Amino acid sequence: MARCLGGDVSAFEELYRQHAARLYSLACRMLGNRSDAEDLLQDIFLLAYRKLDHFRGESTLATWLYRLAMNVCLDHLRSRAARMGQVTDSLDDDGRGIRAPAGSDSPPDRALVRLDLERGIAALPEGCRAAFLLHDVEGLEHHEIATILGIAEGTSKSQVHKARMKLRAFFRRTPSRTATGA
Amino acid sequence: MTCAECRELVGELIDGTLAPDRRADVQAHVGVCAACRSLEEDFAAIRRAAAGLERPAPPDGLWMQIAGRIKSDPAFKGRTAARPPSWTMGARWLAAAATLVVVVVALAWMVFRGQGPGGGQEQPGRQAPPATRQSDVASGGDAQLVESVESELRLAEGHYEKAIAGLEKIAKANERTLDPQVAATLQKNLTVIDQAIAESRAALGSQPESRPAQESLFEALRRKVSLLQDTIVLMNEMRKGDQAGAARIVEGLNKS
Ligand SMILES: [Zn+2]
Numbered sequence: 504m505a506r507c508l509g510g511d512v513s514a515f516e517e518l519y520r521q522h523a524a525r526l527y528s529l530a531c532r533m534l535g536n537r538s539d540a541e542d543l544l545q546d547i548f549l550l551a552y553r554k555l556d557h558f559r560g561e562s563t564l565a566t567w568l569y570r571l572a573m574n575v576c577l578d579h580l581r582s583r584a585a586r587m588g589q590v591t592d593s594l595d596d597d598g599r600g601i602r603a604p605a606g607s608d609s610p611p612d613r614a615l616v617r618l619d620l621e622r623g624i625a626a627l628p629e630g631c632r633a634a635f636l637l638h639d640v641e642g643l644e645h646h647e648i649a650t651i652l653g654i655a656e657g658t659s660k661s662q663v664h665k666a667r668m669k670l671r672a673f674f675r676r677t678p679s680r681t682a683t684g685a
Numbered sequence: 686m687t688c689a690e691c692r693e694l695v696g697e698l699i700d701g702t703l704a705p706d707r708r709a710d711v712q713a714h715v716g717v718c719a720a721c722r723s724l725e726e727d728f729a730a731i732r733r734a735a736a737g738l739e740r741p742a743p744p745d746g747l748w749m750q751i752a753g754r755i756k757s758d759p760a761f762k763g764r765t766a767a768r769p770p771s772w773t774m775g776a777r778w779l780a781a782a783a784t785l786v787v788v789v790v791a792l793a794w795m796v797f798r799g800q801g802p803g804g805g806q807e808q809p810g811r812q813a814p815p816a817t818r819q820s821d822v823a824s825g826g827d828a829q830l831v832e833s834v835e836s837e838l839r840l841a842e843g844h845y846e847k848a849i850a851g852l853e854k855i856a857k858a859n860e861r862t863l864d865p866q867v868a869a870t871l872q873k874n875l876t877v878i879d880q881a882i883a884e885s886r887a888a889l890g891s892q893p894e895s896r897p898a899q900e901s902l903f904e905a906l907r908r909k910v911s912l913l914q915d916t917i918v919l920m921n922e923m924r925k926g927d928q929a930g931a932a933r934i935v936e937g938l939n940k941s
């Protein structure tokens with residue numbers, strides 16, 4: 504940390520090696536594609552380098568980086584939505600608007616379930632997608648997610664609940680490929 | 686407990702965050718209500734599947750691009766300018782030199798990876814010695830460090846030279862990928878750095894103990910390595926056809 508602040512790029516590289524994979528996979532799933540995630544991962548670490556002296560140690564470094572990464576991703580999604588004239592947060596609670604995977608007669612298959620889960624996650628509204636990724640994929644706790652997303656702990660809980668309900672509705676459309684096969 | 690209440694709490698049941706009395710209530714309801722049990726099973730399956738999702742790895746060259754952007758960033762220049770001179774100069778340069786060997790190997794792999802068996806046979810990184818030996822030297826006791834600073838400086842210089850030779854070899858093998866104008870800029874920068882290296886060596890020759898002369902030699906060597914690294918990343922971007930990435934690196938080169 505002190506070495507990073509002293510301008511030592513190799514110390515900052517250690518920080519990159521520790522956190523890049525986590526932040527990259529989060530960005531891939533938040534943005535829905537790898538090439539945007541690569542660009543934003545660069546922005547995230549450049550920003551982290553610039554802001555490192557603002558890190559006060561009130562949260563862990565991992566939480567601080569998650570927060571920074573989420574802000575960069577959400578800003579990007581909002582500007583992308585503005586450019587494309589899309590409203591990203593318009594899905595109803597019954598899961599309408601999530602396109603169910605194509606029907607298949609094959610037995611439940613782990614790879615297919617994973618693929619469907621990725622599709623289901625990509626179709627979630629960004630607020631509950633963020634909370635779901637941090638909680639169920641990254642394994643963080645609600646109080647950490649509250650810090651990262653700047654929301655109340657109760658909001659984090661309800662967003663994760665909402666995401667799970669939508670994903671369940673998504674899987675239930677195709678009985679042959681339910682999540683219970685995983 | 687009603688189904689509506691149970692639905693709200695079943696997520697916390699599978700997360701294991703319910704208080705014991707609440708947990709007993711929810712479990713009792715789930716035990717007798719098929720609809721709520723099915724919800725519990727589905728939530729648990731979603732959570733399991735989510736936790737088992739693969740973590741895609743960032744592409745190998747990404748750090749080099751980030752490092753390139755950091756080095757041309759005002760925040761970096763501010764921090765390196767503010768860095769006080771250190772009496773452990775030898776140890777620091779040695780550590781930096783040791784990590785270089787790893788960087789050369791990584792760059793060689795990155796550049797030659799996509800080139801088929803012909804390109805793959807020539808791996809300049811192979812000439813690099815194992816990194817563990819140098820870090821052993823770098824982690825010695827303080828007193829010992831002071832005594833052996835001079836020999837370490839020589840050792841560090843040797844590592845720099847090895848790294849530079851490796852990088853030059855990679856760059857040479859790929860020079861056709863570069864735009865002639867960019868290549869000319871690079872060559873001009875290299876000439877300036879080589880001149881600085883020659884001058885520092887001359888100064889060290891007449892005053893071997895001079896700390897400023899040692900520092901300026903290592904600074905020049907470091908600049909040369911950094912320029913060669915940028916060159917190789919640039920070649921890689923050009924081959925991949927990543928114009929935006931290449932443009933960023935060229936921008937950085939012009940600033941340095
Ligand atoms: Zn019930």
